Amino acid sequence: MTGKVYVNRTLNLKRIRYIGFDMDHTLVRYNSENFERLSHTTMIDKLIRGKGYPEALRKLLFDYKFAIRGLVIDRQKGNLLKLNRYTAIRASYHGMKPLDFKIHQKLYKSTYIDLSNPNYMAVDTSFSISLAVLFAQIVDLKDNDKANTYPEYAQIADDVLDALDEAHRDGSLKDEVKKNLSHYIIKDESVVRGLEKFLKHGKKIFVLTNSDFHYSKLLLDYAINPFMKDGKTWHDMFEIVITLASKPKFFYEDQKFLVVNPQDGTMTNLNNKFGAGIYQGGNAKKFTEDLGLAGDDILYIGDHIYGDILRLKKDCNWRTAMVIEELAEEIANNKEAEPTNQEIEVLMRKKEPLEDDLTGMMTKKIEKHADVNETSIEQLQKTISEIDAQISQHIKRQQALYNEHWGQLMRAGNEESYFAYQLDRYACVYMTKIPDLLELSPRTYFRAPRRPLSHELY
Known part of the structure; x- marks a missing residue:
């Protein structure tokens, strides 16, 4: 880590020519909760007006804390899933309620999710x-609807996604943002000073x-121009502005x-x-060739793991950086959780030799038919159970610091979440907001840490 920029792959800013x-959500910050609430309300309106959903949807209250990024919708079963880096399921909800363990096992067993399967979104x-929240809420409405007025889960997922896409496409969301910029957009002078x-x-x-x-101009006028000096505007700041880029197609189509x-938008x-x-x-x-650039002369920074980072890394050789706004809260929670983590580690070190002793005694009993002290076995089992109960309490206290439904953004239990895995694989560096990068020297050399392999830890 250098400053507040976290490094996956070595990156020398001195060699970057174009940044x-x-x-949206990168150069110009949104008040995410306000915007997601607007998205939730707008999708509901479109589902009722355009898809014939019941008016009961208007009573749904938006819960910003229910969902996190990186979840997967099971379109067929009406479930939300959290995956680890190997796409194994580590948490599951049906609608707004956690799946019972036995039901989860019956539905998924040890399934590894194939994200190329259209059943998963x-x-x-x-x-x-807002999409995940609304999908889960409508699943609950469907399950409690005796009149059978709602479509199947898969159709609900498609309808909610269509409503969100339409809201972005037809200007429904942007028109509301325009009416109340200060409610949705966060101005930050440090961005301009850093640029x-x-x-x-x-x-x-x-x-x-x-x-x-027109929307880009509105936001740049609002968020950039007030902090420009000597009568300059964002036109003087940015060498190139590309709008309606249709990412990720921009990176792989012609x-x-x-x-x-700029005077009239024609x-x-x-x-x-x-x-x-x-x-x-x-x-x-054409961007790269006409400007006489090599791919690694360019650093591109976005907030969308698929549209901004993954396809770019696969189809071009530009360098990549990702902004993860919610990571700031997770880092703060990690620090608060550290004493609890240490207590868990102490208990684990206490438990491990006891488990080794129990394994040794049971192995003698089974393989060599040797006489063993049954009382000692029972005592070991009791002690291990008591330690497990203590660990369980510490884990509950630790998890309470994070999202109450899904836990950490970047972890699924002790393992990396699938979101963290994608971030690690495709983003050269990442940060919580743009000023974290801009406050550093443009000559900064980001060096990736040496990561020990499992066998190197022993």
């Missing part, structure tokens, strides 16, 4: 919290967003660039070489 930013963006510092070091800065030009007139075809300016659409290949 790109996604806009990943909840992997900041915008997906200015990077410009002094010769870095070129660009924006690559799926939002349209979409055409359109040149945007567009014309780009018939010449790509360069500084404002655009719509386009593709990473």
Whole structure:
């Protein structure tokens, strides 16, 4: 770790020539709870008006703390799942209620989830919290509906996703944001000061967003311009702004660039070489080739593991960074949990030799038919059970610090969560917010830590 930027792969900022930013939830911060509540309300309205869902949906209250990123929807069974790095299920809910252990075992046994299977839908963006909450709430309504007025679970999942996509596509959400910018958008002067510092070091800065030009202009006018000096605007800050980029297609399809007139938003075809300016659409290949860049000359920063990071890493060789806003709370909780973790570790060290003794005695009894002291075996078993009970209490106290339904974002029990695994695999570095990177020197050398392999720990 350097500063507050966490390193998966070595990255030398000195060698980076272009730094790109996604806009929503990255360069421009949202009040996530307010925005997700708006998404929840908007999806409900679209389901009732466009899909014929009952008016009862309007009584549903949004619970921002119910879901976390990285969950998976089982479309067929109406369940929400949390996976570890190997896609084994480590927590499961049906609707808003945890699945009983026996029911879980009957449904899934030791199943490893195949995420390429269309029966499963990943909840992997900041915008997906409201989707997961609403899906779970409607599952509960369906289960308690004797009139059978709701469709099957899979159709509910598809309908909720369609409603969210439509809300983004038709401007329903953005129109509400425009009406009350201060309620949804967080201004941060440190972002502008940090960008200015990077410009002094010769870095070129660009924006690559799926939002349209007019909405992008609105947010950049609101969040960037108030902190610019000497009459300058965000036009002077960013070498290139690409709107309606259709990520992740931008990284692997041959979409055409359109040149945007910043005065009125009108567009014309780009018939010449790509360069500084404002655009719509386009593709990473032309971006890189026309600017005379190698892929590792570019660092792109986003908040979406699939749209911004995963496909970019697979289809281009740009360097990647990810913003995970909710990680800040998890790091604080980790620090608070450390004394409890130490107590658990002490109890585990106390338990392990007892388990070894019990294993040895039972092995003698079974393999060699040797006489063993049954009283000693019973005492060992009793002592181990007592220690397990203590550990269980400490674990409950530890888990209470995190999301009460799903626990930690980055872990599934002692293992990495699937979200953490994807982050580790595809993001070179990650942080909780953009200023964490911008407060550092543009010449910073991020060195990845040496990670011990399991056999090196002994």
